[in-house]
Ligand SMILES: Nc1nc2c(c(=O)[nH]1)N[C@H]1C(S)=C(S)[C@@H](COP(=O)(O)OP(=O)(O)OC[C@H]3O[C@@H](n4cnc5c(=O)[nH]c(N)nc54)[C@H](O)[C@@H]3O)O[C@H]1N2
């Protein structure tokens with residue numbers, strides 16, 4: 138029997154509406170849902186491969202436990218929870234609650250009850266050691282907003298904008314930020330046809346940059362330079378919105394002083410672009426009526442990223458590109474609570490220096506969360522407070538954390554490593570317990586997590602009052618013993634005699650659209666996912682039952698308008714935060730002192746693939762099409778200079794380590810820049826012993842770019858995020 142039902146792909150933040158077909162209870166086909174009013178039939182190749190994810194022969198259908206000989210044996214999920222709880226209890230008794238940490242990666246997103254329960258469990262234990270992939274991603278977004286202040290009216294709408302600036306972000310592929318992620322390629326095409334002028338700053342002529350009016354193709358790491366240069370032009374040519382700045386911002390003169398040396402000629406020379414193009418970009422943005430500046434990981438990975446984001450916010454504020462009184466709110470919430478925004482700032486607030494201090498490098502918690510870049514050290518550094526137990530959900534530290542060898546030592550040093558993962562990921566292979574979870578279409582889903590994107594950064598979240606809920610589409614495979622994420626954490630809570638308080642937040646730091654709400658999940662309470670989601674959406678603008686009425690999703694006409702500034706409001710957006718201005722000044726002098734490229738003449742930058750989601754999808758033939766490694770993309774001229782051809786094997790060396798890689802020509806890159814996706818490669822223990830062994834292995838699994846990184850040298854002092862992109866490297870023929 139065949140049934141087709143509407144549902145939600147939850148593999149990335151887009152949360153596309155899909156049609157899922159099951160035959161005899163087995164998922165066989167996923168396509169875009171033409172009746173979904175927001176996505177209108179759009180999906181990407183990953184979403185269409187959901188049947189392969191669900192039915193993969195290597196999928197774990199039982200949890201497994203590591204044996205003394207290093208092998209794994211199936212364990213019943215109830216027994217696994219018993220044993221993990223016992224071991225946690227012993228670790229807490231011996232070392233205290235801080236010895237227990239949780240790391241939440243990208244695949245926790247589809248399971249919002251799981252994330253909430255994991256955080257609640259750690260709270261109940263009394264441990265502050267909750268880490269997420271956010272601090273190895275774009276922590277600069279929250280940090281810069283804290284320093285600049287937040288415009289409560291929110292951002293302007295892409296669909297009505299006449300200009301847009303994208304910096305180190307490639308939403309056509311990543312669906313991450315900037316262009317709304319419901320079919321971004323089409324949205325961009327429509328916008329350009331409508332007359333939108335697009336400025337893209339990216340060392341690669343990306344799929345997004347192809348449609349740019351001005352594409353600045355700079356050296357990596359020069360985003361603060363370029364933004365300071367654009368601000369310089371905007372101020373000098375008086376292109377800024379003087380009324381908006383006078384009413385809502387402060388620090389203009391200090392900013393003017395700091396950007397003064399960033400003249401177009403200076404910027405052009407330093408960033409490797411043309412001065413006239415920089416001026417043109419500034420005039421396009423400032424001369425338009427509506428638009429925004431959005432950044433991505435290219436900008437966040439290459440150092441000085443708080444400064445980049447801060448200057449992006451300053452440029453936005455200078456040009457008054459925020460939702461104004463009377464405008465329709467771009468992101469009014471549907472499964473999140475209703476609120477009435479005003480055309481006024483939420484004033485700047487402390488961005489770091491609170492919460493549990495890390496034991497290394499003066500790092501603390503920040504508005505972006507705990508510094509994941511230092512978690513491996515917290516595990517390795519002996520003494521009071523050492524982390525002894527780590528639970529990972531939806532993450533893969535062995536491919537994702539910077540400095541793979543250190544991460545490897547850390548994973549092995551743990552007394553207890555548990556990961557919830559549907560496959561024997563690189564991290565799972567080092568774990569004591571791997572908990573086999575249900576996959577998305579075996580659990581209910583809702584669009585609420587996609588909406589919360591807006592609390593991370595600008596240009597994220599859902600533009601419109603859109604919501605969708607999907608019940609479970611297929612049962613787990615027959616004979617499987619699987620848990621949902623929340624069931625695992627609730628099961629541990631029951632065994633540890635703890636109740637869970639799930640916290641729903643609607644902002645970050647002290648900024649909140651509405652006060653956080655909590656819901657209690659008693660240790661012995663029987664519940665199900667739909668009930669939990671109903672409770673998590675209890676304060677939503679659109680009542681849960683109303684959302685249920687539209688299985689294909691629905692856009693409500695909420696018509697929420699931005700109210701005028703409160704006459705009593707004294708808040709101002711900051712254009713000249715002292716830390717940021719000091720960094721901008723130091724950044725200028727840093728360059729004057731000369732570069733560091735001698736032994737490492739190339740720069741390695743990140744790049745997302747349309748086929749994979751970080752480390753997921755590499756074992757799905759329909760996605761990899763026979764190519765299971767991550768090429769090192771280089772400009773053809775660089776290849777020629779090195780006497781290399783497509784498919785040749787090279788050694789890429791940073792100051793800390795080296796990897797083998799396979800080169801591939803890509804003329805869209807700037808010369809001197811190498812682009813590679815992360816999430817590939819092996820564990821150090823599986824490095825081939827001989828050249829031919831490692832060469833063959835390389836073509837099977839690719840290279841782990843995280844090996845080239847060092848968490849303790851170039852790192853952000855506030856988020857702890859190390860240099861992940863713009864990495865100086867050399868290339869030699871192997
Ligand atoms: N060198 C380098 N390092 C980077 C980056 C880079 O570009 N370059 N990018 C950084 C960024 S932006 C991020 S977000 C991090 C990513 O960091 P992580 O989130 O830690 O890494 P992922 O590869 O996304 O891990 C996802 C894991 O979830 C598992 N999984 C898949 N489906 C499910 C599911 O339904 N349930 C559960 N429980 N698990 C599932 C997958 O098998 C995989 O092991 O990496 C960061 N590290």
Ligand SMILES: Nc1nc2c(c(=O)[nH]1)N[C@H]1C(S)=C(S)[C@@H](COP(=O)(O)OP(=O)(O)OC[C@H]3O[C@@H](n4cnc5c(=O)[nH]c(N)nc54)[C@H](O)[C@@H]3O)O[C@H]1N2
Nearest residue numbers: 305306307311313357358433434435439742744745750751
């Ligand atoms: N298909 C797919 N989608 C994904 C993911 C995936 O793996 N696959 N991963 C998800 C995750 S975890 C994240 S965080 C997002 C990331 O989403 P994005 O931030 O959009 O990541 P990328 O697509 O790699 O785009 C980054 C761009 O920055 C450019 N760049 C590199 N260095 C610099 C620099 O120094 N300055 C500037 N200005 N540009 C630079 C690169 O050339 C690249 O085009 O995507 C999410 N979506």
Ligand code: SF4
Nearest residue numbers: 146149152153181184
């Ligand atoms: S864009 Fe994201 S949510 Fe949409 S189909 Fe692709 S992976 Fe799924």
Ligand SMILES: [Mo]
Nearest residue numbers: 243270273274
């Ligand atoms: Mo990410």
